[in-house]
Amino acid sequence: MEGRMRGIGRLARESGLTVSALRFYDGAGVLVPARVDPRSNYRWYSDEQVVVARLVARLRRVGMPLAEISRVIEHRDDPDVVDAVLRAHLARLEDGLADARRELSAARSLLVPESPVTSIRTTTTAFLDALRGVRFAVGRDPGLPVLTGVLIDADADDVRLVATDRYRLAVRTLAGAAVEGPAVSVVVPVALADEALATLTPDAGPLTVSVDGADVVLTAGDRTLRGRRMDADFPDYRRIVRGSGAHQVEVDVARFRAQLAAAPTRTVRSPEDGAEQAATVLSFGDVEVGVNREFLLQALDAEDAGQLVLDLDGPIAPLVMRAPGRAGDLSMLMPIRLG
Template identity: 45%
Template sequence: MESELHSIGELARASGLGVGTLRYYDGAEVLTPAWVDPQTGYRWYRPGQLADARLLARLRRVGLPLTGIRAVLGAAPGGDTASRVLDAHLRRLEDGLVDARRELSLIRAMIDQREQPMTTGPADPRRTAPRVTVPAGGLAAALDAVRFAVCEDPELPSLAGVLFEPDGPLLRLVATDRYRMAFAEVPASGDVPERPVAGTIVPTPLVDALRALLGTGADEVALTLGGGLVRAEAGGHRVEGAALDHDYPDHRALSRLEPEHRITVPAAELRAAVETGVTRTLPSGPHGVDCEVTVLTLTGDGRLAVAADPAPEDVRLAVNRDFLLDALAAGRPEQLVLELGGPIAPLAIRTPGGTGTFSVLMPVRLPEPA
């Protein structure tokens, strides 16, 4: 038998994988040998496994995680499973490169500031803070889309406001209370920083004052952000105040989910289904406080439904009912795109067209069936 097989050393040399690496992937049930000598424990591989080993080496080279490698090597011929796994990994790599460039730009700016310190006294925040101009209507819509997710827990002061984050030609708004997160984007012009800058956390009272200012009929609003200062000027009116002096949690991971299912539904239809649908009372959050939970299911024929007891084969996801209704009402869209993963994956609620305005709800864990 051995003469018909490749030894582990031969396979290692022919594929570029180390012997230890091949042993690891055997243990992980990714590339198992055709035969293991019961006396010596030595591994032997079929000639046809050389192609899998070479493919495995290349998948490792591009950093594909173990679950992805297993899916690609185990994919049925002629299907699209391998292509979907590779496409998703490529998107993650591209997003990671964007994040790395942003962080390196900020690092360079910090190095420049350290190497060229100010020597003439404290800086005037009105001179050093970025000043950007955004459409008043667009900013109003963005605030309406994220305001519901602002944290009201006094023990989490860093979340008691909306993050305003200039990013090239866009101003991104983010709000979260750890159980839900909302994002919105609005075009920005004027004194837009060439390099990405750290976001400014605008406290909730100032957010609400800014929203009221946007109802005065002005077409544009000028925002001064940074240096601990927030100022908004529109139509001859102005609101200003101090920004929150905290670090905002990293929101980028939740802005790049990889869902398994995307379903487009009329917003009014889904709201009605949630409002009239059955609910469960389940504990949620770190303190285990009971809340009303809506269970969304995706049936075998691709229909989205609200159900109390979904079939075992249905995709299911439980979320806080009130949080879901808040997210559905934010911005008042006519159509919605829901992105679902598994029962412990976040739910993303978007508008069609791939805009930067969407929200994410964390799931509530369902009890195991009896």
């Protein structure tokens, strides 16, 4: 046995980990020595632990959390489990890189006094449809002014309109929109959004959204609407909307409305301030979800679809609605705790 063992110093040289790192992974239960001398407390490692140590070193270099490294090591003989963990971490890294690009682009715009103009070209029909799809979720709290506007988030990949009041979130993608100029995230006041909904008509043809510094200009046909961007950072909605729920339920909207009308209502107390509120109780198999009936009806109206897919992660996770065939579009509703 002793001949097949190596000390902590030799394992450090063979694996690329430092001695202090090996001691740390021992304490964390990630890489426990095969044997520890009871008198000197010296750590000894087996031949097979060299590969494990090299694996830990590589996974740590790409920032994988210790819990996931432990899962990889525990299931290293099960390729399906290992592949799932590696894919999930790679997706997080790619999302993080996209986030970093957006943040650096925003930082650059703050450092450069005169940023180039960004123009978003779409159709009036597509813009109005997207605007109607998010308008219901715009906040009204004057204490959170950034939520009282609509976010236009544009980069080379897509253009999204987003609104949230903390209890609801709506995202719509402008399919086929073209962006000229640098990526931009601009919050426009709801007054400009309402003016567009009230005065623009779908038959106006092409529409251009121009962002020039603090000025936002909508041009469609012979109509030109102007507003000033709101000087505030919109919440990072992308971190909230990533991925799908653990369970997906396909619903017919007409039957779902009937279910909602017949669903029982329960009075519960808010965990934040103890205030009483009415919760409509929806049942999906063994899962009961409490919702604000009015908010849910508004989200259904905004979706304007005959079929929806509901993402469910349990009674305290947001209820997410997606229309089939509209990738990236969703309406999200925070549940009301029933217990």
